[in-house]
C-alpha cells in the first residue's frame with residue numbers, strides 16, 4: 001500500500017462550472033469555476049501550499065481556520081486558498097516562511 005496522498009475530482013453526479021485556466025508558480029493549470037484555489041491545486045496533484053523552514057505544508061483544515069494553505073495570489077501574500085475561489089488567469093504562488101530566531 002502506498003502512503004502517497006492524492007486528491008481527485010469526483011466525476012459523477014457533479015455539475016461543474018465553466019472550465020478556466022490559472023497559473024501555479026507560472027505553470028498553467030485547469031480548474032472549474034466554483035472551486036477554491038486549494039481544491040483546484042489538489043485536483044491537479046499539487047499538495048504543497050507553502051513551506052516553513054523549507055518543510056512542505058499543505059491544506060489541513062480546509063475551512064479557513066488553520067492558515068496552513070496560505071499562498072500568494074495575484075501578488076497579495078498570505079491568502080487562505082481553501083477559502084478563495086479560483087478565477088480565470090489568476091496567478092498563484094507557493095509562499096515560503098522562515099522562523100525568526
Ligand code: FES
Nearest residue numbers: 062064066067082
Ligand atoms: S487549510 Fe486551514 S485555513 Fe486553509
